[in-house]
Amino acid sequence: MQNLIETALTDLVISRIKAENSRNQEVLTKLVKHLHAFVKDVEPTEEEWFKAINFLTQTGQKCDDKRQEFILFSDVLGVSMLVDAINHRSKSTITETTVKGPFHAAAQAFEAGENIARGIEAERGETTVVHGRVLAPEGNPVANATLDVWQSDDIGYYDVQDVNQPQMNLRGIFKTNANGEFWFRTIKPAAYPVPTDGPVGDLLRASGRHAMRPAHIHFWIKAEGYQDIITHLFVEGDEYLESDAVFGVKDSLVIPFVKNTDTDLAAKWKVTAPFFEAHYDFTLAKK
Structure with missing residues (x-):
């Protein structure tokens, strides 16, 4: 069952994306595909994954009308x-x-x-x-x-x-x-x-x-x-x-x-x- 989840879950999630807009369909499909591939490659521990979620939460909390931490995040990663x-x-x-x-x-x-x-x-x-x-x-x-x-x-x-x-x-x-x-x-x-x-x-x-x-x-x-x-x-x-x-x-x-x-x-x-x-x-x- 564990192996089945690891190999089939990506396709299952993608199969449920039924966006009316074709560009949304393309972007969301590729987002799931690449994100799942990253997780499979890195194999984060649960502690590491929650640390990543907390990082994104803190990034949003740092944003206000004078500072945009998400733009800075994008900048320093070269994105x-x-x-x-x-x-x-x-x-x-x-x-x-x-x-x-x-x-x-x-x-x-x-x-x-x-x-x-x-x-x-x-x-x-x-x-x-x-x-x-x-x-x-x-x-x-x-x-x-x-x-x-x-x-x-x-x-x-x-x-x-x-x-x-x-x-x-x-x-x-x-x-x-x-x-x-x-x-x-x-x-x-x-x-x-x-x-x-x-x-x-x-x-x-x-x-x-x-x-x-x-x-x-x-x-x-x-x-x-x-x-x-x-x-x-x-x-x-x-x-x-x-x-x-x-x-x-x-x-x-x-x-x-x-x-x-x-x-x-x-x-x-x-x-x-x-x-x-x-x-x-x-x-x-x-x-």
């Missing part, structure tokens, strides 16, 4: 980047995508050139100007595109993690002009650890892995007639580019943050020298 890769296969002329991450939140709209760094971060951090264009595949400018931007501060914290930061700090929404241009002021982001005070942190420690992400700025770009894009700009030279905890780095998204002492250029960008300058042109795919 988020695998889904990203499947959905954005080989578009050589289009800006590459990467993970959304768990820290996206509501942001206020800014005019071009405004500073998204407020509070002590603006005084403590290294002034940075980020500018570029949003383009169509053929190189034409995309006017009125929306850029939703968010980043960590100079010591590696997002506003939703740090009660000392103002709400909506280091995040903002910008529009491109008629030439597809955008620019804003901020501070240079820092490398930081993903949160390790929850189940995902336990998982990383059990795996013998570090929790660090290389310094970056997030971008979520939308424009009428074009596919949305979620991506990062990574700081060239960061020590964690080759070992990002969430596997999100792509070479095309690593750019220099150039230190500039030109006072005339500083005046143009409404900052004081020295400052850092980061330039990137995003190319969107048409719908």
Whole structure:
């Protein structure tokens, strides 16, 4: 009887899936098949299986309106980047995508050139100007595109993690002009650890892995007639580019943050020298 259960149970469970939607039928069937195969391969003890269930329970309990532990769980297992890769296969002329991450939140709209760094971060951090264009595949400018931007501060914290930061700090929404241009002021982001005070942190420690992400700025770009894009700009030279905890780095998204002492250029960008300058042109795919 025991052998019968082990060999026949998977087929029995699958035989009872009778979804009206064909995609639901496919996904649920494969979920049961692969999950059962995993259990047969690993042969967990009952104690280990309940520990796994408790891990998932704690992961859900750690989620709130400011933190998404399940996204973080997906990220550190490389699943988020695998889904990203499947959905954005080989578009050589289009800006590459990467993970959304768990820290996206509501942001206020800014005019071009405004500073998204407020509070002590603006005084403590290294002034940075980020500018570029949003383009169509053929190189034409995309006017009125929306850029939703968010980043960590100079010591590696997002506003939703740090009660000392103002709400909506280091995040903002910008529009491109008629030439597809955008620019804003901020501070240079820092490398930081993903949160390790929850189940995902336990998982990383059990795996013998570090929790660090290389310094970056997030971008979520939308424009009428074009596919949305979620991506990062990574700081060239960061020590964690080759070992990002969430596997999100792509070479095309690593750019220099150039230190500039030109006072005339500083005046143009409404900052004081020295400052850092980061330039990137995003190319969107048409719908």
